[in-house]
Amino acid sequence: MSFFSNKSEGVMGIDISSTGIKLVELSKGRSGYDLTSMARVALPRDAIVENTIIDSTAVSNALIEAVKLAKPSTKNVALAVSGNAVIIKTIHVAATTEFDLEAQIAFEADQHVPYDVDDVFLDFFIQGVSAEDPEMMDVVLVACKREVIEDYQLVLNEAGLHAKFVDCGVFALENAAEITDEHTVSIEDEYMSPDEDAEVNALINIGANMMNINVLINGRMSFVRDQFYGGQNLTEEIQKAHNMSYHNAEQLKINNFSDIHADALEHFYVGLTSELVRSLDFYSASRAEFPVRKLFLSGGCALLPNITTELEQRLGIDTMILNPMQNINIPSRQFNAQQERDLGPMMMVPVGLALRNFDT
Ligand SMILES: Nc1ncnc2c1ncn2[C@@H]1O[C@H](COP(=O)(O)OP(=O)(O)OP(=O)(O)O)[C@@H](O)[C@H]1O
Ligand SMILES: [Mg+2]
Structure with a gap:
């Protein structure tokens, strides 16, 4: 037992999708990433329909079950949103101070997001200098309907979990692709x-x-x-x-x-x-x-x-x-390593979310 471990500061990836919950926790060992906990729990077919949580009890029970099976070392979760509730736009803005940038982003968000600004969570990240014009920067603007994130927070809280990162499915995909052999750009x-x-x-x-x-x-x-x-x-x-x-x-x-x-x-x-x-x-x-x-x-x-x-x-x-599992060490004492490798392609989003743990 350790009262002063900052293990609890870590984060695991949980993909809440239509067919079920997928939980992945990774740690960084000497030879790359290690799988430390993992679970897949099926959901009844009508629990989540077109990315909307219909049966929140079924979802929180599945989360409780996933935690029981996986025994992760943290209660902090990185989760993903996708579908119509999420708007992702790359905009080009003049390279400028951070203060001006925020004002510009707020202006651009108003132009590009078809929902009331009060009804969405807004975020952005700078991709870098624009390829077309070195005076400009490419900035990715992300807006997600507040109620969608709140629904996820609710089911996580019901299961004693805490949403620490909210990612977009497509970004999690990109994160996981980076650790595969095939996609080495x-x-x-x-x-x-x-x-x-x-x-x-x-x-x-x-x-x-x-x-x-x-x-x-x-x-x-x-x-x-x-x-x-x-x-x-x-x-x-x-x-x-x-x-x-x-x-x-x-x-x-x-x-x-x-x-x-x-x-x-x-x-x-x-x-x-x-x-x-x-x-x-x-x-x-x-x-x-x-x-x-x-x-x-x-x-x-x-x-x-x-x-x-x-x-x-x-x-x-x-x-x-x-297959993101191809370069993750899977301890065979704890897991059926062959099965986990075989199912790897299905675990891209939860692996991409779990990799959030190592963001600096
Ligand atoms: N061995 C397999 N052969 C063919 N199809 C499979 C196999 N295993 C799973 N599937 C199919 O893959 C789908 C589930 O994939 P996945 O777990 O990526 O979806 P999901 O994340 O739950 O759903 P979504 O994100 O669309 O809400 C199901 O339609 C299932 O039938
Ligand atoms: Mg999915």
């Missing part, structure tokens, strides 16, 4: 104006009800979007094609993938492709000169057999899977 201190050799990667997290997209040009976030499409759409297609309950369709998808009717898969992929094309079109409307060269997939749908080949063939873009 060095962000230079002096951001170079991107040219035709620019690395343009899209991080795409496909969950059950939504996907988060973050396009990075030379490692700098250039476009983000959340869309409602995901594994749930495939489960519903299976449900229709096989005339079975949602629950059985979900089981078939995960345990007997090869038995799935080809039409169900085809419909799912047609839908997924058109949603992705829609987002990539939005992106290229502003950055046509930097086409996306690689897709990095994560989320539960990244576990679908052959998804990379399917998307490569349908979109004509190199596609690979990101």
Whole structure:
């Protein structure tokens, strides 16, 4: 026992998503990051609908269960918000003093945020000198509806937890991508104006009800979007094609993938492709000169057999899977290391949140 340990000052990542709670706590060892606690607890299907907490008791009970299973060393949580309640905009402002910057941000927020300023939490961070104009700075403005964060705070408090960081799903994705082997873009201190050799990667997290997209040009976030499409759409297609309950369709998808009717898969992929094309079109409307060269997939749908080949063939873009667990030490005394590695792609958001612990 230690009364004076500042362990309690740490933070764990908790992803509260439609299919369940994912908790990850990391520590930094001599050879990189170690997994110190982890839990996944399922939620009933109607507990969270389109990112809104409907059944707060179910969610706080799942949080209590996750804490009981994982036994984290802290009560502090980094959580993520995404979907329509969050607005993320990159704005270009003249390089100026901090005081002037805050005034400008408040002005810009008024222009870009379609909600009353009193109803949102506002934040911003400076990305760096603008590539187009060295006199200007790129600043990312984030606004999230107050009631959404308050709902999360409420369920966390019910479970005896405390929200210390609120992140956006797309930022957590970027954080976790940085510790993978595949996505190794060095962000230079002096951001170079991107040219035709620019690395343009899209991080795409496909969950059950939504996907988060973050396009990075030379490692700098250039476009983000959340869309409602995901594994749930495939489960519903299976449900229709096989005339079975949602629950059985979900089981078939995960345990007997090869038995799935080809039409169900085809419909799912047609839908997924058109949603992705829609987002990539939005992106290229502003950055046509930097086409996306690689897709990095994560989320539960990244576990679908052959998804990379399917998307490569349908979109004509190199596609690979990101696994944040690949470079995290997983003590086999405590965890089923093989299983955790296999499920790694589904843990991008909670890992990205847990990495907040090491922010300076
Ligand atoms: N082995 C698997 N094969 C295929 N699909 C899988 C597998 N494991 C999980 N999935 C699917 O992945 C989805 C869950 O992924 P994830 O945990 O990323 O979603 P979520 O974060 O709960 O949902 P959201 O963020 O969309 O609210 C479900 O649709 C599930 O059926
Ligand atoms: Mg999710």
